[in-house]
Amino acid sequence: MPSYTNTVFCKNCSKKLNIFQFLTDDETTYINEHRHEVRFNPGETIFKQGGELTHIACMTSGYGKVYIEGINKKNLVLNILRPTEMIGGPGLFNDYRHHYSVSAIDEVTACFIKVDAFIEVSKQNKEFTAELFKWINSKGVRNFEKLINLTQKQMPGRIADALLYLSMVVYESNHFVVNISRQDIADLAAMSKESAIRIIKEFKESKLITCEGNEFEILDVEALQKISQTG
Amino acid sequence: MPSYTNTVFCKNCSKKLNIFQFLTDDETTYINEHRHEVRFNPGETIFKQGGELTHIACMTSGYGKVYIEGINKKNLVLNILRPTEMIGGPGLFNDYRHHYSVSAIDEVTACFIKVDAFIEVSKQNKEFTAELFKWINSKGVRNFEKLINLTQKQMPGRIADALLYLSMVVYESNHFVVNISRQDIADLAAMSKESAIRIIKEFKESKLITCEGNEFEILDVEALQKISQTG
DNA sequence: CGATTTACTTGACATTTATCAACATAAGGT
DNA sequence: ACCTTATGTTGATAAATGTCAAGTAAATCG
Numbered sequence: 001m002p003s004y005t006n007t008v009f010c011k012n013c014s015k016k017l018n019i020f021q022f023l024t025d026d027e028t029t030y031i032n033e034h035r036h037e038v039r040f041n042p043g044e045t046i047f048k049q050g051g052e053l054t055h056i057a058c059m060t061s062g063y064g065k066v067y068i069e070g071i072n073k074k075n076l077v078l079n080i081l082r083p084t085e086m087i088g089g090p091g092l093f094n095d096y097r098h099h100y101s102v103s104a105i106d107e108v109t110a111c112f113i114k115v116d117a118f119i120e121v122s123k124q125n126k127e128f129t130a131e132l133f134k135w136i137n138s139k140g141v142r143n144f145e146k147l148i149n150l151t152q153k154q155m156p157g158r159i160a161d162a163l164l165y166l167s168m169v170v171y172e173s174n175h176f177v178v179n180i181s182r183q184d185i186a187d188l189a190a191m192s193k194e195s196a197i198r199i200i201k202e203f204k205e206s207k208l209i210t211c212e213g214n215e216f217e218i219l220d221v222e223a224l225q226k227i228s229q230t231g
Numbered sequence: 232m233p234s235y236t237n238t239v240f241c242k243n244c245s246k247k248l249n250i251f252q253f254l255t256d257d258e259t260t261y262i263n264e265h266r267h268e269v270r271f272n273p274g275e276t277i278f279k280q281g282g283e284l285t286h287i288a289c290m291t292s293g294y295g296k297v298y299i300e301g302i303n304k305k306n307l308v309l310n311i312l313r314p315t316e317m318i319g320g321p322g323l324f325n326d327y328r329h330h331y332s333v334s335a336i337d338e339v340t341a342c343f344i345k346v347d348a349f350i351e352v353s354k355q356n357k358e359f360t361a362e363l364f365k366w367i368n369s370k371g372v373r374n375f376e377k378l379i380n381l382t383q384k385q386m387p388g389r390i391a392d393a394l395l396y397l398s399m400v401v402y403e404s405n406h407f408v409v410n411i412s413r414q415d416i417a418d419l420a421a422m423s424k425e426s427a428i429r430i431i432k433e434f435k436e437s438k439l440i441t442c443e444g445n446e447f448e449i450l451d452v453e454a455l456q457k458i459s460q461t462g
Numbered sequence: 463c464g465a466t467t468t469a470c471t472t473g474a475c476a477t478t479t480a481t482c483a484a485c486a487t488a489a490g491g492t
Numbered sequence: 493a494c495c496t497t498a499t500g501t502t503g504a505t506a507a508a509t510g511t512c513a514a515g516t517a518a519a520t521c522g
Contacts, residue, residue, distance in 0.1 A: 070379040071462050090371050093364035099372050123357050133324035133364070140321050140371045141330050143378065148301040151381045151421040154508065182470065190382040192510055197471060213470090213518090229302075385478065413500060423480055428501060444488090444500090463522100470517070478509070487500070492493105 010035070015060040015111075017086050019135060022127040034117030040104035046087075047102040053091035055112035059083045062108030063170075063179055067187060068100050077188040078146070080105070080170045080180065089136050093119075105179050150190045153228070158189035159199040160228040163209065167218050175217040241266070246291040246342075248317050250366060253358040265348030271335035277318075278333040284322035286343040290314045293339030294401075294410055298418060299331050308419040309377070311336070311401045311411065320367050324350075336410050381421045384462040389420035390430040391459040394440065398449050406448040 010016065010032040011025065020028065037060065040046055046057060049069050064081035078100060081087065090099040092115065122129045149161050162185055167174055178185075186196035203209045208224055210217045218224060241247065241263040242256065254262065268291065271277055277288060280300050295312035309331060312318065321330040323346065353360045380392050393416055398405055409416075417427035434440045439455055441448045449455060 068375055068379055070383045071460075072383075074383050076379060076382060090368050090375070092368060093361050094368040094372065099375055126354050129360060130324050133367070136364070136367060136371070137321050137323060137325040140367070140374065141325065143371065143374050144299055144321070144330055147374065147378055147381070148299055148307060150378070151307060152302045152305050193469095194471080194511080195509060201471085412498095424499090425481080425501080426479060432501085466519100466521080468517105468519070470515105472513105472515080474511105474513090476509105476511075478507105480505100480507070482503105482505080484503090485501080487498105489496100489498075491496080 013060075015058070015083055017058060017084055019086070019128065019131040022131055023121065023125060027121050027125060027128075031113055031117055031121060034114040035111050037109055037111050040108040040110070042104055042106050044104045044108075045101060046104060046108065046110060047098045047100070049098050049101040051098045053088055053096045053098055053115060055114055056086060056088040056092070056118050057102075058086045058111045058113070060109045060111055063105035064102050064108055064110075065105050065180065065184065066100050066102050075187045076190060077184055078143075080166070080188075082170065086135070088115075089139060092136075155189070155191055155195055155199050156202070156227050157230060158191065159185075159196060159203070160224045162189045163200075163203075163216065163218065164221070164224055164228060166216070167221075174219075174221070176215075178214045178216060246289070246314055248289060248315055250317070250359065250362040253362055254352060254356060258352050258356060258359075262344055262348055262352060265345040266342050268340055268342050271339040271341070273335055273337050275335045275339075276332060277335060277339065277341060278329045278331070280329050280332040282329045284319055284327045284329055284346060286345055287317060287319040287323070287349050288333075289317045289342045289344070291340045291342055294336035295333050295339055295341075296336050296411065296415065297331050297333050306418045307421060308415055309374075311397070311419075313401065317366070319346075320370060323367075384459070386420070386422055386426055386430050387433070387458050388460075388462045389422065390416075390427060390434070391455045393420045394431075394434075394447065394449065395452070395455055395459060397447070398452075405452070407446075409445045409447060 010020065010028050020031070023031065040062075046064060059081050061083055064085075064087075066078045066081060066087060067075040068078060070076050081102070087102055088098070091097045096115070122132055149158060153161070165188070166178060166185075167176060170176075171178070182197055183193045185200075186193040189196060200209070200211055203224075204211050206223075208218075208220045208227075210219060241251070241259050251259065251262070271293075277295060290312050292314055295316075295318075297309045297312060297318060298306040299309060301307050312333070318333055319329070322328045327346070353363055380389060384392070396419070397409060397416075398407060401407075402409070413428055413431075414424045416431075417424040420427060431440070431442055434455075435442050437454075439449075439451045439458075441450060
């Protein structure tokens with residue numbers, strides 16, 4: 001491992017996902033021997049949709065963007081990644097390909113674990129396997145929600161969802177400065193950039209939020225939640 | 232087991248999913264002891280969204296409809312089930328709830344396997360577990376496609392998808408008689424019933440399909456595929 | 463520092479899509 | 493058979509949304 005990477009061992013890693021807590025020391029060591037840490041610059045591609053799934057990745061620092069490359073160069077942003085999140089699931093045990101692309105938003109470090117090692121450990125450790133299932137299925141359920149949100153709500157509801165997601169899940173504050181573009185917000189809500197800007201403007205005029213450039217503040221969470229539910 | 236149900240044993244069952252072929256005889260017997268077959272009338276609910284996931288079900292005869300109950304009583308049809316298909320995945324190892332509803336389209340028989348037994352077997356048999364993962368992940372990937380199809384295509388593309396799905400996957404023929412309603416087709420393509428009817432009419436007028444009531448025939452598969460791709 | 467690109471914003475417009483209402487047809491029950 | 497109800501169909505209309513064009517602000521680069 002090159003000296004300029006962070007040489008923390010899995011065993012003592014503070015960025016470890018819950019799922020790895022179910023491993024024995026030996027298994028943790030085994031994972032540790034089959035992983036490497038990589039640093040990405042803003043905008044760089046971490047996973048490429050259609051590419052071979054050789055590693056599962058865990059975010060250790062920075063922000064990432066998970067998106068499906070759809071029709072006519074249009075992207076659909078599935079979620080914004082924070083440290084401790086793991087990516088690469090859908091191809092596992094399946095076709096061993098990436099089904100979405102992931103890119104670095106700012107400077108990102110991520111741990112890459114060889115899928116072979118990942119699967120080997122999963123075969124040994126039933127609790128780990130169960131947690132893996134749980135992880136995959138909870139992602140699947142989130143996609144069900146996304147399916148409903150994006151097909152049955154109109155634009156204000158979808159933007160409300162996006163803003164609540166950014167506030168509550170990604171930046172964990174009512175007041176946040178986004179490091180994603182308006183296009184990304186639009187891709188998160190499955191609409192055109194112009195429409196996203198307009199709805200944000202309406203929310204601003206209705207005093208539901210403030211927004212100066214990339215600085216957002218949610219003023220009325222409940223009103224946004226109501227808009228989200230109404231559609 | 233009541234005498235009016237079909238008393239085939241799993242071991243010799245012709246309706247068995249591939250995934251069960253990886254079980255040993257003992258494991259198959261174990262599953263056999265923890266399953267029961269149920270018959271449903273048209274329209275009856277097989278799984279109810281939000282309900283507890285106590286059993287995994289396998290279709291043994293008839294047609295079923297898998298749908299998410301969304302906003303304002305609007306449904307999104309995920310797929311149409313045929314024998315040998317298995318349902319109940321998303322709640323497994325997760326929250327043990329149903330994340331979609333399933334109803335019988337015509338007369339349906341289905342095998343209900345206790346989740347406890349299902350999980351027990353999965354813990355014993357690694358190959359079975361791997362196949363289970365594969366199954367869940369391939370469903371997940373299909374939902375990614377659905378997410379793109381429904382958010383990035385406009386109505387003709389979505390109806391083309393629905394018709395191609397019915398033709399190639401569900402009824403496996405260019406000429407088929409549907410046992411689902413126009414509303415169901417609309418719910419499959421995430422649009423209003425009226426819009427679905429209009430697009431079908433346009434396809435009919437363009438000689439891409441014929442359609443008399445519930446009788447459909449795909450005349451120009453390639454043209455439909457092109458419309459599907461164009462969006 | 464100016465020049466050039468990139469991201470953001472707004473307005474006008476065209477298109478897509480849903481809704482509503484009316485009616486036609488088919489299916490089920492007594 | 494007739495009535496009732498559910499389903500399908502069509503047209504007119506309104507609402508939602510995307511596209512295009514123009515301009516502004518901001519970031520990057522030599």
